[in-house]
Amino acid sequence: MADRNIELELFARSHPTTALQGLLEQLEGDRALLEPEALPARSRALDGLERALGLDVGDDAERARADALRGWLEALDRALCDGLREDLRRGGGGAGLLDWAARCFIAETETGEHYDPLDELVSGVLRLPAPGDEIGALAEEMVFYQPTPARHVFDLLRRLSLCADDVVLDLGAGLGHVPLLVAACTEARAHGVEIEPAYVASAQACAAELGLRRATFACADARAVDLGQATVFYLYTPFTGAILRQVLDAIAQQARSRAIRVCTLGPCTAVVAAEPWLAGDARPPSDRIAVFRSR
Template sequence: MSTMAACIPHEDEVQCCNDLHALLCALEADSSLFLPTRLRERLVALDDVDAGFGGFDSEDSAGCTDSRVHQRAKALRIRLEAANMELYQSVRSDIVRGDQPRALLPWLGGSASGSEPGSPLPGLGFDYRDELVSGVLQLPEPDETDRQTSAEMVPYQPTPVRHILDLIAAVAEEDVFVDLGSGLGHVPILVSMMTGAQSLGVEVQAAYVASAQKCAESLRLSRVQFIAQDARDADLSRGTIFYLYSPFKGSILADVLSALRRESMSRPIKICSLGPCTRRVSNERWLKASALSDAGRIRVFESL
């Protein structure tokens, strides 16, 4: 998102300091930058300040050796982050009061096809929505996870939020949504918050499940549940719509797809898929794609 590259060491230092000083003056003069509604502009400003000044946590001041300018940049950074935190806390309070989905809706914008300038579409890159959701959910990243137990199990990688908006469009309030390999759990949490549906996250790493549960409890979300379990052993009998963000491959994916096929014999189900596993899912003869979507976006399949 950054619009300003860091000054590289061999560039003329005076010019570099002047540029950074001008950036600072422009940002400091824009008092509207601190209004809650200017979140996106604040995130760009933070990226610019970070790119220009470098490590604020260390003693080294990259980009500009004038310590007064550096101190001002640091102070501005603190104010920008405080304004973001205030917004995140206020959205959290709205969620706790039960004001969903309105608490988040105005901030999330369109789906993965939305016109986000500079965002990689339809790929898997992140944008301001991911910053917002991360700030609001405050999902604690566990220090340690169990070692990967199989080469067929894919390590945690979160679905970018704009793709979750595609999912939300496919889920109805009466659905039971199941994320197979739910990681830190932001997908079931957002789906439940935005649709009112019951959601379940199944995740093999117990530490991720503990984080997800903590988040759901802190936001008083009663319709989301997480289970620490291998997806192959999960009870899928309540689910009506299943999500796979390429959580596993090979024989594990084959086993889980077979289990889903068995479920589809008792009721119609949908499978939503993102990433490399979509190819494998689309080869299943008991499924048909409900609509053609761009490559790189979530595809929705219905059981026949």
């Protein structure tokens, strides 16, 4: 799509009206965009329309057509998300979400920390309340909020095969995507610990709205929480340096009495991979969630 956008931009500069017209004709004639499973293609089409409208090309009639087409494609996505959301609210579980993740997105070939249409789908299903503007500053070594890309969460769920006895603890849970998806799509319980109160409030409101009772959240510093219930620890590099060291030592203490798994994404993976009490890939990929087991 990036190449198409550059082409469109170059073309638009020399043919300010026909660029939008060409795009409209192509998209309006593409009946496949109507299919529910055309979510990724719709996302690309919406990108193209946004881009063309942002370039201020086309006459009034073309821009109105583009606007109408955008609204129409967005409504199709909304209807898809509404259905999946209703499944969750009625207690039907996340089978629909899992099906989407399996059919359309393959984590093995989609590495990296970028976001894709699956994130849009998850966001349309969860509809997390915006956390507001009053986000506190983080102390040194604490890492700012960024959600795990959804394809990595689903990839992790496939590989973990969680059961009802599992408890997933997300240390530095942000808005809670990981615990929410664990509770929605598996039988396990999930708990998110997050230092920013506004994120915790959003995650709790979302869990309550969707009836995800197995997802719970607490506002706390990860160094101060009870780790005793968790069977799976998840860290999307929430902190570095001495904080990471202190939390890993506390998790190692837990591993002395029971089998646990530690899952990581981002730069903290290299630190965790060097822990002698954990077994796993000696050189785990830096752009996919790594899974380690206690020895």
